[in-house]
Amino acid sequence: xxxxxxxxxxxxxxxxxxxxxxxxxxxxxxxxxxxxxxxxxxxxxxxxxxxxxxxxxxxxxxxxxxxxxxxxxxxxxxxxxxxxxxxxxxxxxxxxxxxxxxxxxxxxxxxxxxxxxxxxxxxxxxxxxxxxxxxxxxxxxxxxxxxxxxxxxxxxxxxxxxxxxxxxxxxxxxxxxxxxxxxxxxxxxxxxxxxxxxxxxx
Amino acid sequence: xxxxxxxxxxxxxxxxxxxxxxxxxxxxxxxxxxxxxxxxxxxxxxxxxxxxxxxxxxxxxxxxxxxxxxxxxxxxxxxxxxxxxxxxxxxxxxxxxxxxxxxxxxxxxxxxxxxxxxxxxxxxxxxxxxxxxxxxxxxxxxxxxxxxxxxxxxxxxxxxxxxxxxxxxxxxxxxxxxxxxxxxxxxxxxxxxxxxxxxxxxxxxxxxxxxxxxxxxxxxxxxxxxxxxxxxxxxxxxxxxxxxxxxxxxxxxxxxxxxxxxxxxxxxxxxxxxxxxxxxxx
Numbered sequence: 169x170x171x172x173x174x175x176x177x178x179x180x181x182x183x184x185x186x187x188x189x190x191x192x193x194x195x196x197x198x199x200x201x202x203x204x205x206x207x208x209x210x211x212x213x214x215x216x217x218x219x220x221x222x223x224x225x226x227x228x229x230x231x232x233x234x235x236x237x238x239x240x241x242x243x244x245x246x247x248x249x250x251x252x253x254x255x256x257x258x259x260x261x262x263x264x265x266x267x268x269x270x271x272x273x274x275x276x277x278x279x280x281x282x283x284x285x286x287x288x289x290x291x292x293x294x295x296x297x298x299x300x301x302x303x304x305x306x307x308x309x310x311x312x313x314x315x316x317x318x319x320x321x322x323x324x325x326x327x328x329x330x331x332x333x334x335x336x337x338x339x340x341x342x343x344x345x346x347x348x349x350x351x352x353x354x355x356x357x358x359x360x361x362x363x364x365x366x367x368x369x370x
Numbered sequence: 371x372x373x374x375x376x377x378x379x380x381x382x383x384x385x386x387x388x389x390x391x392x393x394x395x396x397x398x399x400x401x402x403x404x405x406x407x408x409x410x411x412x413x414x415x416x417x418x419x420x421x422x423x424x425x426x427x428x429x430x431x432x433x434x435x436x437x438x439x440x441x442x443x444x445x446x447x448x449x450x451x452x453x454x455x456x457x458x459x460x461x462x463x464x465x466x467x468x469x470x471x472x473x474x475x476x477x478x479x480x481x482x483x484x485x486x487x488x489x490x491x492x493x494x495x496x497x498x499x500x501x502x503x504x505x506x507x508x509x510x511x512x513x514x515x516x517x518x519x520x521x522x523x524x525x526x527x528x529x530x531x532x533x534x535x536x537x538x539x540x541x542x543x544x545x546x547x548x549x550x551x552x553x554x555x556x557x558x559x560x561x562x563x564x565x566x567x568x569x570x571x572x573x574x575x576x577x578x579x580x581x582x583x584x585x586x587x588x589x590x591x592x593x594x595x596x597x598x599x600x601x602x603x604x605x606x607x608x609x610x611x612x613x614x615x616x617x618x619x620x621x622x623x624x625x626x627x628x629x630x631x632x633x634x635x636x637x638x639x640x641x642x643x644x645x646x647x648x649x650x651x652x
Binding site for chain 1: 454491495498502550551553619620622626629630631632633636637640641644645647648649
């Protein structure tokens with residue numbers, strides 16, 4: 169009788185195994201984005217932290233939630249497959265550095281804007297989370313969309329759209345425009361110089 | 371008489387731009403049937419494998435290009451890759467972009483700073499609501515033209531509530547009642563009926579635009595009852611006030627955007643293209 173029960177239990181475990189092995193994200197995309205934003209807002213509202221500490225803390229969250237490889241891949245678009253893996257890696261690191269340098273001193277500008285979490289759309293392995301930022305200085309709430317990809321059971325951000333303007337798409341066009349007239353290495357150099365300039369002015 | 375002459379001038383400009391739009395559209399369509407790469411914006415045509423190739427190779431190369439694009443599309447969540455809009459007059463537009471940039475930093479921004487010192491923020495927000503409320507007929511007519519009846523109803527209700535309870539539109543109780551501001555214009559109406567951007571235009575003071583949206587702006591002027599009620603100088607003055615008021619409330623936004631760009635001109639052009647596309651799709 170006891171062996172029967174054990175076998176039944178084993179059978180049930182075997183049935184459940186495919187579901188347990190399937191590494192689909194446990195947290196819903198909207199909950200994940202919400203948790204990341206709430207953590208970020210808590211840092212911004214913390215009066216004990218100095219501006220550079222706030223930036224460092226927020227970048228830790230950004231590194232955990234953004235898949236820079238996916239971002240870089242989409243920014244390069246069709247050229248991603250045309251360049252050598254080392255160049256792809258160089259570009260990924262440089263682009264990440266550039267974006268971070270860009271936002272390094274923008275967190276100080278936070279003035280109590282509220283975030284409204286909207287619907288989510290899942291189309292495995294992708295998902296989209298819609299947000300609205302309520303700010304008094306703009307006539308209407310700002311619509312935002314986070315695009316995420318399922319990476320080993322975790323939703324990672326690969327693009328952010330503000331009022332329908334995709335960050336990835338915008339940079340892709342800018343980078344393509346450089347690549348039309350110059351080499352890949354020159355484009356990397358331009359990006360590096362820009363990142364350095366941003367760091368100096370930060 | 372003066373009003374009639376102005377109307378004829380504006381109408382003429384509108385017709386000219388529309389005819390340019392249609393002519394450009396049809397010629398592009400003919401060329402596109404021979405070479406799909408032509409449909410790509412100028413800066414990306416260079417990337418096309420069709421460049422400097424004989425006809426024998428063209429079809430094969432275009433097919434390969436399309437296959438590669440399809441693969442990329444699949445990679446990009448199955449969504450069509452958004453291209454940027456054609457820009458045949460890029461050198462001229464870059465010059466005008468520089469003019470607008472200087473106008474912003476040397477004229478509008480300092481003016482808006484002084485204006486912001488005189489008027490408190492809440493008054494400026496009220497002013498924005500009031501001016502926007504005055505332009506409600508433009509949004510109403512365009513919603514009707516696009517057969518978006520729910521939006522037309524929202525505009526009507528917002529106008530009635532904000533003009534009365536909202537004290538001539540200075541307050542915005544309608545938004546608190548769940549009636550969010552509608553953003554429709556003739557450029558979007560033309561877009562809804564299939565007219566493409568044709569090409570990019572950077573217009574002094576008005577900023578980024580395209581042939582379709584510039585034609586739309588002309589049409590919007592005719593839809594605006596204020597154009598017929600006010601003296602031309604008052605009408606232009608109201609536009610200037612709206613512009614300075616808006617800049618005073620959003621100082622820093624353009625600066626941040628420019629700072630984040632590798633090539634600010636391309637970044638603004640692409641952002642404008644994407645923004646208008648999503649407005650038309652809404």
